[in-house]
Amino acid sequence: MYTVPLMNRLACLACGKAYPLDIHDPFCPVHGWPLLVRPSSRRRRIKDSADSIYERYADFLPWRRFDPALSLGEGGTPLLALRRLAVELGLPGLLAKNEMVNPTGSFKDRGTVVAVQKAVELGVHCVGTISTGNMAGSTAAYAAKAGLKSLIFVKEDTSREKIASAAVYGASVIKVRGDYAALFRRSFEIGRERRIYFMNSVDPFRIEGYKTGGYEIFEALGPDAFDGRQRVRIFVPVSAGGHLIGLMRAFLDLKENGVLRSLPRFVGVQAAGCAPVARAFARGAASVKRFPRPRTTAHAISNPFPPGGDLTLRLLRECGGLMTSVSERAILRAQSLLAVREGLFCDPASAVALAAAQVLGPGSGTDVLILTGSGLKTVEDIDPRALNIRECGLEEI
Amino acid sequence: MYTVPLMNRLACLACGKAYPLDIHDPFCPVHGWPLLVRPSSRRRRIKDSADSIYERYADFLPWRRFDPALSLGEGGTPLLALRRLAVELGLPGLLAKNEMVNPTGSFKDRGTVVAVQKAVELGVHCVGTISTGNMAGSTAAYAAKAGLKSLIFVKEDTSREKIASAAVYGASVIKVRGDYAALFRRSFEIGRERRIYFMNSVDPFRIEGYKTGGYEIFEALGPDAFDGRQRVRIFVPVSAGGHLIGLMRAFLDLKENGVLRSLPRFVGVQAAGCAPVARAFARGAASVKRFPRPRTTAHAISNPFPPGGDLTLRLLRECGGLMTSVSERAILRAQSLLAVREGLFCDPASAVALAAAQVLGPGSGTDVLILTGSGLKTVEDIDPRALNIRECGLEEI
Numbered sequence: 198m199y200t201v202p203l204m205n206r207l208a209c210l211a212c213g214k215a216y217p218l219d220i221h222d223p224f225c226p227v228h229g230w231p232l233l234v235r236p237s238s239r240r241r242r243i244k245d246s247a248d249s250i251y252e253r254y255a256d257f258l259p260w261r262r263f264d265p266a267l268s269l270g271e272g273g274t275p276l277l278a279l280r281r282l283a284v285e286l287g288l289p290g291l292l293a294k295n296e297m298v299n300p301t302g303s304f305k306d307r308g309t310v311v312a313v314q315k316a317v318e319l320g321v322h323c324v325g326t327i328s329t330g331n332m333a334g335s336t337a338a339y340a341a342k343a344g345l346k347s348l349i350f351v352k353e354d355t356s357r358e359k360i361a362s363a364a365v366y367g368a369s370v371i372k373v374r375g376d377y378a379a380l381f382r383r384s385f386e387i388g389r390e391r392r393i394y395f396m397n398s399v400d401p402f403r404i405e406g407y408k409t410g411g412y413e414i415f416e417a418l419g420p421d422a423f424d425g426r427q428r429v430r431i432f433v434p435v436s437a438g439g440h441l442i443g444l445m446r447a448f449l450d451l452k453e454n455g456v457l458r459s460l461p462r463f464v465g466v467q468a469a470g471c472a473p474v475a476r477a478f479a480r481g482a483a484s485v486k487r488f489p490r491p492r493t494t495a496h497a498i499s500n501p502f503p504p505g506g507d508l509t510l511r512l513l514r515e516c517g518g519l520m521t522s523v524s525e526r527a528i529l530r531a532q533s534l535l536a537v538r539e540g541l542f543c544d545p546a547s548a549v550a551l552a553a554a555q556v557l558g559p560g561s562g563t564d565v566l567i568l569t570g571s572g573l574k575t576v577e578d579i580d581p582r583a584l585n586i587r588e589c590g591l592e593e594i
Numbered sequence: 595m596y597t598v599p600l601m602n603r604l605a606c607l608a609c610g611k612a613y614p615l616d617i618h619d620p621f622c623p624v625h626g627w628p629l630l631v632r633p634s635s636r637r638r639r640i641k642d643s644a645d646s647i648y649e650r651y652a653d654f655l656p657w658r659r660f661d662p663a664l665s666l667g668e669g670g671t672p673l674l675a676l677r678r679l680a681v682e683l684g685l686p687g688l689l690a691k692n693e694m695v696n697p698t699g700s701f702k703d704r705g706t707v708v709a710v711q712k713a714v715e716l717g718v719h720c721v722g723t724i725s726t727g728n729m730a731g732s733t734a735a736y737a738a739k740a741g742l743k744s745l746i747f748v749k750e751d752t753s754r755e756k757i758a759s760a761a762v763y764g765a766s767v768i769k770v771r772g773d774y775a776a777l778f779r780r781s782f783e784i785g786r787e788r789r790i791y792f793m794n795s796v797d798p799f800r801i802e803g804y805k806t807g808g809y810e811i812f813e814a815l816g817p818d819a820f821d822g823r824q825r826v827r828i829f830v831p832v833s834a835g836g837h838l839i840g841l842m843r844a845f846l847d848l849k850e851n852g853v854l855r856s857l858p859r860f861v862g863v864q865a866a867g868c869a870p871v872a873r874a875f876a877r878g879a880a881s882v883k884r885f886p887r888p889r890t891t892a893h894a895i896s897n898p899f900p901p902g903g904d905l906t907l908r909l910l911r912e913c914g915g916l917m918t919s920v921s922e923r924a925i926l927r928a929q930s931l932l933a934v935r936e937g938l939f940c941d942p943a944s945a946v947a948l949a950a951a952q953v954l955g956p957g958s959g960t961d962v963l964i965l966t967g968s969g970l971k972t973v974e975d976i977d978p979r980a981l982n983i984r985e986c987g988l989e990e991i
Contacts, residue, residue, distance in 0.1 A: 266675065266677055268674075269672070269674065269692075269937055269938070270671075270672025270674055270692060270695065273670070274667070275666070275667025275697075277665075277666065277667055278663065280663055281739075281741060295666075295667060295697070297697075298667070298695045298696070298697060299695070300672075300692070300694075300695060300937070300938075301937075301939070302968075302970060334939075337937075338933075338937035338938075338939065339937055340937075341933065341934055341935060341936065341937040342678075342936055342937035344678060350991075353985065358755075358973045358974070360981075360983055361973050361976050361978070361981060362939065362969070362970060362973055364981035364982060364983055365930075365933045365934075365939050365969065365973075365976060365981065366933045366934060366937060366939065367933065367934035367982070368982070369982045369984070370981070370982065370983045370984070371983075371984050371985065371986060371991070372983070372984070372985040372986075373985075373986060373987070373988055373991065374985070374986070374987045374988065375987055375988030375989070376988065379988060380988055383988060383991065387991060533762075536735075536738065536762045536763045536764065537738055537762075537763060537764035538738060539738065539739055540666050540697070540698075540734075540735035540736055540737075540738040540739035540763060541666070541697075541735075542698070542731075542735065542759065542762050542763065571699075571970065572759070572762065573699060573759060573968065573970040573971060574970060576755045576758050576759055576762075577755070579758050579762055581758070584757075584758060584761035584762065584767070585761060585764070585765070585766045585767065586757055586761055586767045586768075586769070587766070587767070587768050587769070588750065588768070588769040588770075588771070589768060589769075589770060589771070590770070590771045590772055591770055591771065591772030591773065591776060591777055591780060592772070594747075594768070594770065594780065594784060
């Protein structure tokens with residue numbers, strides 16, 4: 198486990214410097230990059246025969262003591278073989294990591310539970326976030342479980358359903374008119390003024406939590422899948438970058454500790470209608486520019502100027518991964534294919550993973566699509582013309 | 595495992611007679627009760643160190659071979675301690691079995707996967723069901739995974755969101771005007787005419803699948819919880835009765851095989867606005883009468899004349915259990931409490947379990963609430979006055 202000072206010790210990957218934890222400004226003062234928890238330098242390993250993922254992966258997680266009372270049972274999600282799509286699309290070894298079955302319906306829960314543990318440890322009484330949907334519900338739910346208040350800022354055009362599915366946990370929800378990036382910065386100021394821990398998209402503890410999904414994939418596929426003879430590909434929808442950063446860090450951890458030989462190939466995916474990181478990657482640039490006029494139905498990954506963009510680019514290149522983007526048409530088609538052929542109803546943001554695999558074509562080994570969030574929160578976006586619904590009287594059937 | 599003939603051998607608990615399987619009429623020709631799969635007479639046990647629940651509980655399940663390709667990763671749901679509500683409501687040992695994290699958001703998936711396995715074994719190409727929501731999505735999803743067509747009948751007043759969340763899997767959905775009980779009977783006729791396996795609420799294979807939730811609860815609590823010194827209570831929302839029947843059968847199986855000493859106390863719960871089984875139980879009657887003018891927001895358990903009602907009553911009395919009902923006000927209050935205090939957003943039908951525990955007061959041991967379905971499918975039913983939502987400009991925050 199991490200020792201006490203390490204837990205609060207963050208580092209910037211741009212300058213390599215360490216910084217003390219400040220939950221109201223978890224960014225490098227020089228480079229502006231999100232700070233990450235500094236890993237322990239001693240040898241770490243996955244533990245055997247433990248009851249929970251937190252015991253199995255304790256060596257890699259940033260706490261002295263995990264309080265199971267703050268958990269809603271997140272993680273341990275299924276890795277499913279997509280046999281029918283594999284044949285139909287010519288993508289042998291196609292798998293889906295179904296993050297939709299987390300307690301609030303998205304991968305965010307893996308990160309929220311860690312950040313909330315930190316909030317409780319710090320004695321903070323209110324947590325907050327900015328969200329287009331999934332993070333709102335996740336933060337509000339875990340705050341409720343921990344007995345904390347929560348304050349959620351959402352964009353003014355967020356649907357009533359998404360707002361209600363966060364407010365139902367007792368959160369105070371504020372629809373804010375104005376620029377989203379400015380709101381992101383303002384939230385940390387408000388946090389400092391009011392002593393609210395804003396656990397936003399690239400919070401260092403959130404990112405630590407996202408690592409657990411990576412360890413689970415490694416364990417499900419086994420070390421032989423990472424022996425260098427084949428290459429596992431992992432397709433990850435990218436918004437602010439936190440999720441992909443966490444997954445890459447998980448595998449880097451394992452490699453550094455001699456647990457695996459060869460890294461998987463990470464494929465970060467954005468919607469073509471809002472693809473700032475993919476554009477920077479294609480240009481070979483080291484930094485992300487604001488994406489003009491974003492427009493996509495993949496709302497959960499519609500972030501025109503992601504705060505973790507540069508860090509994502511750096512890590513992706515270090516890992517030998519890549520970024521790509523997919524069209525709206527391909528996204529909606531992929532969403533429908535996952536439902537109709539495999540019984541998996543995800544949101545459009547998740548479907549970008551399959552769309553990207555279709556564009557790239559077959560690899561040399563297993564392909565894992567990360568399905569990040571449930572389609573139940575975006576039902577209103579489904580085109581009714583794609584559905585087969587009729588009406589009749591009992592006698593006419 | 596069951597031998598081949600046994601798998602297709604059903605029995606009526608009213609007359610004790612065996613009947614051959616007819617998927618288009620799985621009811622006793624004499625008593626009209628739903629037929630159940632006849633358990634094997636040889637000694638059965640829970641297996642150690644198996645990867646899936648189907649391997650662990652294979653002795654108790656009705657197949658020769660489970661095909662994991664037809665699974666979406668259902669089951670293995672968390673049993674969570676509700677520490678804050680336990681203190682607040684004076685209900686020590688309060689737990690929730692979170693069935694909302696099944697692949698389509700409800701416990702139905704446990705049953706659907708077994709019925710679909712049977713459909714594939716029988717060479718049926720189309721499956722169907724009648725549903726107010728959860729069963730529609732579940733049946734459509736597993737049919738998609740198996741490459742089967744699906745036909746879903748829904749009541750004409752079913753919300754657009756619920757219909758879309760089933761139709762998205764490629765199902766043909768028909769909104770039917772007319773009497774629901776008549777539609778139930780008519781569906782089996784249509785099934786026979788068109789060779790469609792209507793896997794409705796009390797399908798014998800569905801009920802077999804629901805048993806897995808019972809085995810999981812037993813394993814999570816351990817045999818000491820059932821040693822007779824304390825008494826575990828299990829609160830189960832009741833609609834057609836299939837779920838409660840499955841859970842009771844699971845524990846009866848374990849008792850018959852010497853795995854546990856003392857049965858839990860089952861508490862079946864209905865909404866007072868549609869409580870046919872609870873009324874019959876209170877009257878001491880052996881059979882259920884049609885409930886006049888049903889009216890409740892707990893749509894998922896609003897079944898005025900449940901086909902498994904009499905069988906539920908019989909088994910409940912054999913097990914020393916009881917039926918109760920709770921008011922609309924108590925249901926909505928319990929739904930809110932679960933979200934605000936414990937971070938669990940369930941539908942009103944699930945919330946009846948907590949409402950009943952509040953009415954009954956503390957027992958002598960652990961209390962398990964079965965949270966049957968996700969609140970995300972009933973967001974439109976939330977009273978907006980209960981939510982804290984404001985709007986402002988960025989500069990006004």
